[in-house]
Amino acid sequence: MRLLEVTDLRVSFPTPDGVVQAVRGVSFGVDRGRTLGIVGESGSGKSVSTQTLMGLTRGATVTGAALFEGRDLLTMPREELRRLRGARIAMIFQDPLSSLHPLYRVGRQIVEMIRVHEPEVGREQARGRAAELLGLVGIPRPAERVDDFPHQFSGGMRQRVMIAMALALNPALIIADEPTTALDATVQAQIIDLMVRLQREFDTALIMITHDLGVIADIADDVLVMYAGKPAEYADRRTLYYRAHHPYTTGLLESIPKATGTRERLQPVPGQPPSLIHLPPGCVFHPRCRHVMDRCRSEEPPMLAVAGEGHRSACWLPGAAVGPGAEAERLRDEAQAAGTRRRDKGEGDVAPAD
Amino acid sequence: MSLLRIEDVRKYFPIKEGLFVRREIARVHAVDGVSLEVNPGETLGVVGESGCGKSTLARCVTGLHPVTSGRIVFDGQDVTRLSGRGLKAFRRDVQMIFQDPYGSLNPRRRVGSIIADPLVVHRIGDARARRRRVQELMELVGLNPEHYNRFPAEFSGGQRQRIGIARALALKPRLIVCDEPVSALDVSIQAQVINLLTDLQGELGLTYVFIAHDLSVVRYVSDRVAVMYLGKVVEVAPGEQLYREPRHPYTYSLLSAASVADPDASAARSRVILAGDVPSPITPPPGCRFHPRCPKAQARCSTEEPLLLGVEHRAACHFPVEPGERLTGATRSGDRP
Numbered sequence: 001m002r003l004l005e006v007t008d009l010r011v012s013f014p015t016p017d018g019v020v021q022a023v024r025g026v027s028f029g030v031d032r033g034r035t036l037g038i039v040g041e042s043g044s045g046k047s048v049s050t051q052t053l054m055g056l057t058r059g060a061t062v063t064g065a066a067l068f069e070g071r072d073l074l075t076m077p078r079e080e081l082r083r084l085r086g087a088r089i090a091m092i093f094q095d096p097l098s099s100l101h102p103l104y105r106v107g108r109q110i111v112e113m114i115r116v117h118e119p120e121v122g123r124e125q126a127r128g129r130a131a132e133l134l135g136l137v138g139i140p141r142p143a144e145r146v147d148d149f150p151h152q153f154s155g156g157m158r159q160r161v162m163i164a165m166a167l168a169l170n171p172a173l174i175i176a177d178e179p180t181t182a183l184d185a186t187v188q189a190q191i192i193d194l195m196v197r198l199q200r201e202f203d204t205a206l207i208m209i210t211h212d213l214g215v216i217a218d219i220a221d222d223v224l225v226m227y228a229g230k231p232a233e234y235a236d237r238r239t240l241y242y243r244a245h246h247p248y249t250t251g252l253l254e255s256i257p258k259a260t261g262t263r264e265r266l267q268p269v270p271g272q273p274p275s276l277i278h279l280p281p282g283c284v285f286h287p288r289c290r291h292v293m294d295r296c297r298s299e300e301p302p303m304l305a306v307a308g309e310g311h312r313s314a315c316w317l318p319g320a321a322v323g324p325g326a327e328a329e330r331l332r333d334e335a336q337a338a339g340t341r342r343r344d345k346g347e348g349d350v351a352p353a354d
Numbered sequence: 355m356s357l358l359r360i361e362d363v364r365k366y367f368p369i370k371e372g373l374f375v376r377r378e379i380a381r382v383h384a385v386d387g388v389s390l391e392v393n394p395g396e397t398l399g400v401v402g403e404s405g406c407g408k409s410t411l412a413r414c415v416t417g418l419h420p421v422t423s424g425r426i427v428f429d430g431q432d433v434t435r436l437s438g439r440g441l442k443a444f445r446r447d448v449q450m451i452f453q454d455p456y457g458s459l460n461p462r463r464r465v466g467s468i469i470a471d472p473l474v475v476h477r478i479g480d481a482r483a484r485r486r487r488v489q490e491l492m493e494l495v496g497l498n499p500e501h502y503n504r505f506p507a508e509f510s511g512g513q514r515q516r517i518g519i520a521r522a523l524a525l526k527p528r529l530i531v532c533d534e535p536v537s538a539l540d541v542s543i544q545a546q547v548i549n550l551l552t553d554l555q556g557e558l559g560l561t562y563v564f565i566a567h568d569l570s571v572v573r574y575v576s577d578r579v580a581v582m583y584l585g586k587v588v589e590v591a592p593g594e595q596l597y598r599e600p601r602h603p604y605t606y607s608l609l610s611a612a613s614v615a616d617p618d619a620s621a622a623r624s625r626v627i628l629a630g631d632v633p634s635p636i637t638p639p640p641g642c643r644f645h646p647r648c649p650k651a652q653a654r655c656s657t658e659e660p661l662l663l664g665v666e667h668r669a670a671c672h673f674p675v676e677p678g679e680r681l682t683g684a685t686r687s688g689d690r691p
Contacts, residue, residue, distance in 0.1 A: 041540035140630075154631045155404075184403035184567065186628045189611035193627055211541060214613025217620045237617050255545035256615055257574035265552075266574070268545030272510050 001070065002029040003205050004053075004173055009064035009074075011045070011052050018277040022048040022060075024229040027303075032172065035199065035206040037220030037237070039213060039252075043273055045229040046209045050175045054091060055081045069172070087117045090166035094178035096158035100150040106161050107131070107146030114168050133164040137194060156187035160194065167198060173205045180215060192218055213252060217241060222310075225249050228274055228284045231303055235311040243323040245306045245313035247289050250324070283316070291317060291332050293339030355430070356391040357561050358415065358529060363388050363424035365410050369636070383635050384410040386585035387424070389662070392529070397555070397562040399576030399593065401569060401608070405632055406582040408565045412533045415563065416450045417441065428529070446476060449522040453534035455514035459506040465492075465517055466502030472524040491520040495550060512543035519550065523558070531563045536571060548575060569612045573597050581605045584635055584643040591667035599677050601669035604644045606681050626681050642672065649681050 011023040023045040030036040040046040051057050053066050053073050066073040068089065073081060085091075093099045101109060110130035114121055121129075127146065134142035137160040150158060159179060166174055176195070180188040196219060199206050208219055216223055216237070223240045225233045225248065233246040244250050251269035258264070271288040274280050280287050286296040295316055303312045306319035313319075316339070321331035365385040370376040385407040392398045402408045413419040415426060417433065426434045433444045449472075452458040459468055469488045473479060479487065489499035495516040506514055515535065522530055535551065536544040552575065554560060566572050572579055573593055580590040581602065589602040600606040607626040614620055628647050633639055639646055645655040650673050662670040675681060 041542060156631060185569065185608055185613075186403065186611045187631070188613065189625055189627055192613075193625070212613065213541070213615035214620075217615050217617045218613055241615065241617050252541055253615065255542050257548075257570040263574060266545040266549055268549060269542035270546075272512060272543065273540075 002067075003032050004066070004068050004207075005029040006049075006053070006066045007064055009049055009052065009066065010062070011048050011057060012061045013057075013059065014061070015277075020276045021279065022229055022276060023052070025064075026224075026226065026229075026231045028224050028231075028234070030173065030205045030207055032205050033199070033203045034221045035208055035219055037216040037223040038207065038209045038226060039211065039216055039223060040226035041211055041273060043228065043276060044226040046226050047177055049226075050091075050177065050207060050209060054085055054089065054175070083117070086113060086171075087169045088171050089173045089175065090169070090171040092159075092162050092166050092174065092176040092179045094181050096155065096162045096182075097150065099162060100158060102150055105147050105149055106134075106153070110134075110146075110161075110165050110168055113165055117169055129168070130164075133168055134161065136167070137161075137164045137198070138190075139164075156183055156190060159183060159187075159191055163191075163194065163198070167202070170202060171204065173207070174199075175207045175209070177209045178211070179208075181210065181212065188215075195219070213241075213256060225252070228279065229276060230284055231312075231314060232285065233311075233313045233315075234303065235308070235313075239308050239311050239322075243308060243311075245311065245317070245319070245322045246285075246315045247291055247317070248285050249313075251288075251290075283314070291336045293336055294341055295339060357394040357429060358390075358392040358563070359425075359427040360388055360390045360411075360415065361425040361427065363411070363414055363426060364422045365407075365414055365419055366422045380636050383585050383638055385414060385421075386638070388582075388585075388587050390580055390587060390590065392561060392563060394528075394561055395555075395559055396577040397564050397575050399572035399579040400563065400565045400582060401567060401572050401579060402582035403567060403608075403632060405584075405635060407585040407635070408582050409533055411582070412450065412531045412563065412565050416448050416531050417445065418450075442476070446525045447527050448529045448531065449525065449527040451515075451518050451522050451530060451532045451535045454538055455511050455518060456506075456538075458518055459514055461506055464503050464505060465509070468506070468517065469502070469520045469524060472521060476525060478525070487524065488520075491523055494523065494554070495520045496546075510543075511539050512546055515539060515547050516550065519547075519554070523554070526558070527560070529561045529563070531565070533565045534567070535564075537566060537568060544571070551575065569597075569609060570614070581608065584632060584638050586643060586670065587662060588644065588671070589667075589669040590662070591669075595667055599675075601664075601667065601674040602644075602671045603648050603650050603673075603675055603681060605669075606675050607649075610681075624680060624682060642670070650675070 007027045009023055009026050013020045013022060026049055028036060038046045048057060052062055062074055107127060107130045111126040114126040114129060131142045131146045134145060139145055139157060139160055153161060180191050183191060210216060220237050222236050224231055227248050232248045254267040269288050274284060282298045283296040283301050286292045293316060301314045301316050303314050306313045307322045318331050318335050321328045363385055364387055366381040366383055368378040369380045371379045388411060400408045414421050421434055425432050428444060436444055466488050469491055470484045473484045488502055492499045492502060497513060497516050536547050539547060564575050576593045579593045579596045580587050583604050589605045600609055607628050610623060610626045626649060630647055641656040641658055642660050645651040654672055660670045660672050662668045
């Protein structure tokens with residue numbers, strides 16, 4: 001049994017303008033000692049999905065199932081979920097400054113967290129553990145720094161405090177939502193290094209949510225790409241980077257300058273993501289897709305198995321057409337030609353940039 | 355001849371204390387002796403981490419901050435102490451694109467009047483001519499000219515950044531300082547804006563100073579790249595050379611630390627994980643400012659400040675990294691007090 005198994009999760013928010021369909025049927029799972037990366041741009045639903053698991057999306061309409069250690073997080077009583085949160089599942093957020101209380105010493109905040117879940121632990125003992133944790137995440141002179149306030153730490157050090165807090169009760173799963181986005185490159189490297197090391201040490205499962213394909217390349221075992229509330233592609237890390245199937249994944253990879261330094265023109269994905277209130281019919285990506293076919297405009301593709309084990313993609317293109325190679329490109333072009341009867345260019349075609 | 359010459363520019367911000375008598379108790383050395391040149395038609399990239407002074411430098415260049423000392427020479431003329439008419443003329447030639455496409459556009463004004471602002475300030479054309487120019491500009495940056503009556507809130511982040519670019523172009527400037535122009539945008543939109551900036555440079559013969567923390571973006575757009583650390587330029591070189599053979603240990607570490615979207619390349623390289631944090635710019639370390647974190651530091655580094663030496667490829671280091679040399683992190687993250 002997997003540690004966490006999410007099936008067909010759907011989340012929507014009623015608003016005065018209409019129902020925002022933030023997540024529309026996403027399934028994923030993660031095992032102990034493994035890292036699942038969830039990539040997507042703003043509005044892709046990557047954060048909402050995991051916040052829903054933690055019961056942090058108040059007022060949302062939620063359906064689906066999320067089995068964690070065999071119990072459904074979505075239907076369990078709030079009190080029970082509260083006991084799990086922090087103890088069995090911990091969360092690290094993007095902005096450590098607003099996640100820490102500015103008026104309390106960091107030690108006290110860690111102690112509080114330990115004692116809420118384990119009331120039998122004494123104050124002094126919990127304090128000792130807090131200092132130990134700060135040392136573990138690489139904060140110098142932990143015994144003294146326990147008594148510092150959040151503003152006395154730098155951004156990277158604050159994120160270490162957050163990680164120490166997340167580890168305090170030895171959780172089985174850590175959900176990290178853009179943990180390095182607010183940090184500089186050298187600090188980001190420190191934090192990723194630390195997270196990988198701690199994960200190995202404690203055999204924790206990790207869900208890493210980010211928009212940064214570089215971070216995913218460093219840390220994830222498997223990757224889920226999300227677009228407009230739906231899963232676009234799921235694969236192991238190498239497959240995703242070198243043998244991607246979904247045109248959106250390819251588009252993302254071609255949007256970033258190559259590491260080799262060639263100055264070939266970037267190939268941005270034209271247009272912009274759709275409104276989550278008024279979604280396009282058929283495949284949600286079709287208005288921006290390079291390989292759009294007739295059926296894409298009316299039929300929504302499910303996650304289909306494509307070339308390679310465990311590789312799935314929500315796209316009507318032939319399953320063998322993976323990666324940037326000439327053969328795959330030929331397959332894609334053929335499929336597109338065969339699947340496009342209407343030749344008239346016009347409405348419904350690729351939208352102009354922006 | 356260079357279009358822009360920055361000569362030993364310093365910018366200190368005073369820290370004051372006291373309720374009635376405000377005494378200066380310390381200074382933030384935001385930019386501390388920077389000299390750089392920018393040639394016409396080229397893009398100079400400036401990289402560095404937060405607090406290194408890159409944005410302050412940008413603001414000094416565009417005249418938004420008066421400099422504490424040093425000179426900024428634009429097109430042969432010292433512009434650091436300009437005022438009145440001279441300053442206004444200089445500001446026609448030098449424009450800025452800001453990072454935050456939300457904060458840099460007034461939400462209560464229509465896009466057309468935002469873009470026309472520079473024309474109004476400099477009294478160029480009448481209302482009709484301005485409107486024509488605004489529509490031209492909107493077309494140029496890939497916006498629908500019919501939308502000039504809309505408010506910023508009706509546009510997406512990428513489109514707003516295009517509005518900021520159109521405004522910067524209104525006066526046909528020669529130099530544009532771009533301060534993190536794409537870092538607030540989603541990946542797929544980033545590429546659109548980068549392509550736009552590159553195209554405009556070719557069409558209009560613009561010169562860019564491109565400030566960013568994203569190393570791969572800077573590498574992509576820049577002809578030459580300057581690396582800043584704690585208010586100083588530690589290395590400057592033609593882009594490819596800097597990325598292939600960094601001479602300064604800080605540049606080396608920065609490049610090795612950056613994430614690349616390529617799992618094999620990421621696994622193959624050796625990372626230098628720097629210990630500790632960037633020191634405070636209020637009391638920068640003596641000697642070389644990087645020495646407390648440097649894997650190659652020796653006694654001399656803590657006393658004697660290295661100069662930015664070299665011709666094409668300049669680095670401020672007593673013991674620069676030799677070609678082919680591999681640095682490893684002297685310490686693991688955070689192990690050192």
